[in-house]
Amino acid sequence: MKRHINVPNNFLKATSNFKWSLFLLQEFHICASFKLNFRSKMSIIKNLFTNISDPKQTTTRKVTVVGIGAVGMATAFSLLCQGITNDVCLIDVMEDRLRGEAMDLLHGSLFLKNPKISASKDFTESAGSKVIIITAGVRQQEGESRLDLVQRNANIMKTTIPNLVAQSPDAVLIVVSNPCDILTYVAWKLSKLPIHRVFGSGTNLDSSRFRFLISQKLGCSTSSVHGWIIGEHGDSSVPVWSGVNVAGVRLKEVSPKLGEDDDPELWKKVHKDVIEAAYQIIKLKGFTNWAIGLSAASLANTVLTNQHNVHAVSVMTKGRHGLDYEVFLSLPAVIGSNGVEKVVMQHLSPSERCALKFSAAMMADIQAGIKL
Ligand SMILES: NC(=O)C1=CN([C@@H]2O[C@H](COP(=O)(O)OP(=O)(O)OC[C@H]3O[C@@H](n4cnc5c(N)ncnc54)[C@H](O)[C@@H]3O)[C@@H](O)[C@H]2O)C=CC1
Numbered sequence: 001m002k003r004h005i006n007v008p009n010n011f012l013k014a015t016s017n018f019k020w021s022l023f024l025l026q027e028f029h030i031c032a033s034f035k036l037n038f039r040s041k042m043s044i045i046k047n048l049f050t051n052i053s054d055p056k057q058t059t060t061r062k063v064t065v066v067g068i069g070a071v072g073m074a075t076a077f078s079l080l081c082q083g084i085t086n087d088v089c090l091i092d093v094m095e096d097r098l099r100g101e102a103m104d105l106l107h108g109s110l111f112l113k114n115p116k117i118s119a120s121k122d123f124t125e126s127a128g129s130k131v132i133i134i135t136a137g138v139r140q141q142e143g144e145s146r147l148d149l150v151q152r153n154a155n156i157m158k159t160t161i162p163n164l165v166a167q168s169p170d171a172v173l174i175v176v177s178n179p180c181d182i183l184t185y186v187a188w189k190l191s192k193l194p195i196h197r198v199f200g201s202g203t204n205l206d207s208s209r210f211r212f213l214i215s216q217k218l219g220c221s222t223s224s225v226h227g228w229i230i231g232e233h234g235d236s237s238v239p240v241w242s243g244v245n246v247a248g249v250r251l252k253e254v255s256p257k258l259g260e261d262d263d264p265e266l267w268k269k270v271h272k273d274v275i276e277a278a279y280q281i282i283k284l285k286g287f288t289n290w291a292i293g294l295s296a297a298s299l300a301n302t303v304l305t306n307q308h309n310v311h312a313v314s315v316m317t318k319g320r321h322g323l324d325y326e327v328f329l330s331l332p333a334v335i336g337s338n339g340v341e342k343v344v345m346q347h348l349s350p351s352e353r354c355a356l357k358f359s360a361a362m363m364a365d366i367q368a369g370i371k372l
């Protein structure tokens, strides 16, 4: 039977570096060295098992999710439910919430893969992470754009990124917080990590929305429609209409006006709907979280399994497609356990290149105003 341990409030206050995870480990019987010592003293354990070896305390698939709001928890839930990892660390500044979220997830252990979940405001708890997903920060209110959040969320990066990297110097950093592209640049600068180990979730989500909306019009599954949104994760994103295809048949060949202003079938509206999607969902429910949680988890999966999948993620664009700005924007990239390995050089039309250049100039302009 599970023991119930009451931790007195004055104990919590008195413990300067208190980790909720310790409390949770005690309460929920998760492996940890101190817990094992405690266990080994229990006669029932001695009588039930004969010991062959001591269990390993670490896994090779630890993922830290920073920020346990709507996006962070959707990400953690996607990671656990899909079995992408069973080792999740939650970091936030809100202690009660951390405790509540970890307890709630752990009560679903029976339906998961014996997860190891820690939750703390102390960065040392994240030590040894293979992937760190940053979702901490303010989100848009109705009427605000992603770019309106920049300095507030850059300030949060200043207090988190160096501490996280100190604990997990070999981790791959995935930035989700908005404005995603600019904060990926901020995270890269603050982390001092090599460029390939920091990328933004970028237009992985926008591309998913794009493919879904096209698939609805065509009447086939989302995974059977191939198409990419590149550039900013935001209002200046660029749909690569020239490459949209089903089974290798380019829609542009079937319908040459596809995505253009004078297209009688108004396919351009699909991209408008992708841009509007976040605003619409925020108006309806206050935030977006499920699709981005799945998107971020899919990126973590590619890293953890060294899958070399191609995702549209926010990477350094300087020197690509004729761009000269030191900014991050999404391009299709091959991702493995070392982070970004290669960028796919799509054959963009002149108008797509021009739109990408516009995105880059805008990012550079905003970036120049950030106080780091
Ligand atoms: N890239 C994308 O596709 C998407 C990005 N987002 C962005 O993700 C971010 C989070 O959104 P939500 O989860 O909805 O917000 P939320 O308000 O629900 O959660 C934010 C969390 O960050 C935490 N936080 C704040 N400062 C922190 C610090 N210094 N250290 C650790 N944690 C800290 C807060 O305590 C809170 O739990 C926003 O910037 C939002 O715009 C949201 C949806 C999609």
Ligand SMILES: CC(=O)C(=O)O
Binding pocket: 146, 178, 205, 277, 278, 288, 292
């Ligand atoms: C909020 C946001 O960035 C999105 O859902 O795309």
